[in-house]
Amino acid sequence: MAEDNKLHAYTEDSIRSLDWREHIRLRPGMYIGKLGDGSSMDDGIYILIKEVVDNCIDEHMMGFGKQVDIKVSEHSVTVRDYGRGIPLGKVVDVVSKINTGAKYDSKAFQKSVGLNGVGTKAVNALSSYFKVTSFREGKAKAAEFERGVLLKDHKEASTSETNGTLVTFSPDDTVFKNYQYIPDFLENQIWNYCFLNAGLTINFNGQKYISKNGLLDLLQRKTTAEDLRYPIIHLKGEDIEVAITHENSYGEEYYSFVNGQHTTQGGTHLAAFREAFVKTVRDFFKKDYDATDIRGSICAAISVRVQEPVFESQTKTKLGSIAVAEGGQSMKNFVLEFLTKQLDDYLHKNPSVADAMKKRIEQSERERKELAGIKKLANDRAKKANLHNKKLRDCRVHMNEEYTGKNKEDMLTRQQETTLFITEGDSASGSITKSRNVETQAVFSLRGKPLNCYGLTKKIVYENEEFNLLQHALNIEEGLEGLRYNNIVIATDADVDGMHIRLLMLTFFLQFFPDLVKNGHIYILETPLFRVRNKQETIYCYSEDEKLKAVKKLGGKPEITRFKGLGEISPDEFGQFIGEDMRKEPIIPAKDMPVAKMLEYYMGKNTQHRQDFIIGNLRSEKDLADAVPVS
Structure with a gap:
């Protein structure tokens, strides 16, 4: 008992003071959100890039530098801007002293993204190598760091380089394990910077990105011309820009930004836009149309510039501040005033668009x-089922819950980790249920192959009990604002039946809730195909190539187990594949094929075109055997 009291003693020795880098490395989620392996667009490795590029964008917004060069290789990032360059005497301080920066001086940086002097320090602390070089008025000053510790403070030297700042860093692989950059996510990040800063040129891995029409270009990239009900409405004012159209799909799709920051979780500006529209x-x-009818199938983007914005976390994914201008005008009134005049004028001048x-x-x-009757019956059934919903094994934390406690940053990070596994079969569901993290991971069990809903109306979501219960588990009936899980992971066997279930589930989401896919919430769980082990070591392999490397590494004749299905993996083992090292493949819609055409091709009637493709790509067992590399 005395020993126990000693363990829990609260004395002067219990109090620790961490330096800036220790605090960042101990609590990285407070600074960059979830760590992740790069499979989610909001994973930390992308936030690191964003924090560095944000400083370049702030320079551009202040009128310095019209070009940013970005190079991303497998494990290294280089960013070069052509702004004013960090004052040479402060190069080390700016990247290694918390609460040091120019963003506190509103005269130096008006309406910038970075405000707290934290961003580049977090990148520095979380990088195995970090180098910053400032070029200013013919002189250069550089400093090199390792995990936030200064390695070398270079002396000032003469240079012929143009003014600006050069940052090179490598994310620390002890923090970001098994990470990889997904090109689509990086390209999306780059395009957003261009859309929000018309005239800015970004050279990314040798390719030039530039936007002349801002949010109009963004919506054109995110939509398909043939699906639009009318041409995109593009309106600009002082400190505000919007683009609006309606499509043929279900749901509401929004892209919101504050001072160039993509607020993926919206905030006061998006709420104000939805209400004002x-x-x-x-x-x-x-006419007093229902709000859901007015916003149904909308695709819109809004960007505002705010002086000293208040975000709900360091990752700046949600705007919390209400005031927008020096006069203290509320965000709600600011957006309403703008739309009341500009959108009303546009609709009067363009009667065909209004019609x-x-x-x-x-x-x-x-x-x-038409749905009202069956919707009420289905919702009543779902409410009763929710009391004893055998399909859902829920978790404790949910993405849509408001939290105001002391550890708000930590809770926001956990909300980003919330995951719903959609799986099929008792054995697979049982393994995931027993090995999951009950705080942030939930399981929804399918009873077999779901219905192919291609070509059906939304009525089927309410008529089909399984679809209706899934819709209620996710809480997406009224849109994404109430989404309970940030990650929706389809977990099926890697055989033909499992692949078919994946296609059927993707058809359901793309048909009725496409904004879930477009906003990067849907994934496919990758589980190992092989276990290779000897008495000293066990290696799990996700491909034939990984298996061959594992056999070579272990030497001799290791035991090789081929997993035929998820149900064959014991709960103890399964826990290793859905924890912090979980591999999941994001579902990213193809840019060159509209969703409607893609669904028709894969899930529609057995067309001659699809038959020809299958016949033309058939491979025999001999072909497959010949394709497997030999160690």
């Missing part, structure tokens, strides 16, 4: 009324 449309048509918008709203109204 509804009011403006009602006033224009002089097309009206028809889309009234189509949504008809569809909602």
Whole structure:
């Protein structure tokens, strides 16, 4: 008992003071959100790049530097801007002393993204190698670090380089394990910078990115011309820009930004836009349309510039501040004033667009009324089922819950980790349920192959009990704002049946909730195909190539087990594949094929085109055997 009291004693020895780098490395989630392996667009390795590039963008916004060069290789990142360059005497301090920077001086940086002097320090502390060089008025000053510790403080030297800052870093692989950069996520990040800074040129891995029309270009990239009900409405004002259109798909799709920062979780500016858009449309048509009908199938982008914005976390994914200008005008009134005038004027000047918008709203109204009866019955059934929902094994933390406690940053990180595994079969569901993290991981069990819902209306979501229960488990009936899990992971066997279930689930999400896919919430779980072990070591392999390397590494004749299905993996082993080293493959819609065409091709009737493709790509067992590399 005395020993126990000693362990829990609260004395002067219990109090520790951490230096800046120790604190960042001990609690990285507070600074860069979740760590991840790069399979999610909000993983820490992308936040590291963003923190460095944000400083370049702030320079550009202040009128210094029209070009940023970015190079990303497998494990190294280089960023060069052509702004003013860090004052030479402060190069070391700016990247290694918390609360040191120019962003506190509103005259030096108006309406910037970085405000707290933390970003580059976090990158420095979380990098195995970090080098910063400032070029200023014919002189250069550099400093090199390892995990935040200064290795070499270079002396000032003469240079012919143009003014600006050069940063090179390698993410620390002891913090970011088995990570890899996904080109699509990086390209999306680069394009967002260009859309929000018209005229800025970014050279990324040898390719030039530039946008002339801002958010209009963004929406054109995110939509397909043939799916639009009317041309994109593009409106610009002082400190605000919006782009709006309606599509043929279900749901609401938004892209929101504050001072060039992509606020993936929205915030006060997005809430203000959604409300203001509804009011403006009602006033224009002089009809009290339901808000869900007005916003149904909308695709919109909003960007605002705010002086000293208040974000809900260091990763700046959600805007919390209400005031927008020096006069203290609320965000709600600021956006409403802008739309009331600009959107109303646009619709009066473009009657064909107004008519097309009206028809889309009234189509949504008809569809909602047709669904009303069956929706009520289905929701009543779902409420009863939720009391004893055998399909869902829920977790304790959910993404949509408001949290105001002391450890808010930590809770926000855990909310980003919330995951729903969708799996099939009792054995697979049982293994995941027993080995999951009950705080942040939930399991939804399918009873077999789900229905192919391609070509069906949303009525089927309510008529089909399984789809309806899944919709309620995710809490997405009214849109993404209430989404309970940040990651939705389809976990099926890697055989033909498992692949078919994946396709059927993806069809469901793409058909009725495409914004889940477009916003990077849907993944496929990767589980090992082989276990290779001897008495000293066990290696899990996800491909034939990995298996051959493992056999070579262990030498001799190791034991090789081929996993045929998820149910064959014991709960103890399964825990290793859904923990911090979980491998999951993000579902990223192809840029060159619209969703509607893709679904028709893969899930529609057995067309001659698809038959020809299958026949043309058939491979025999001999072909496959010949393709396997020999060690």
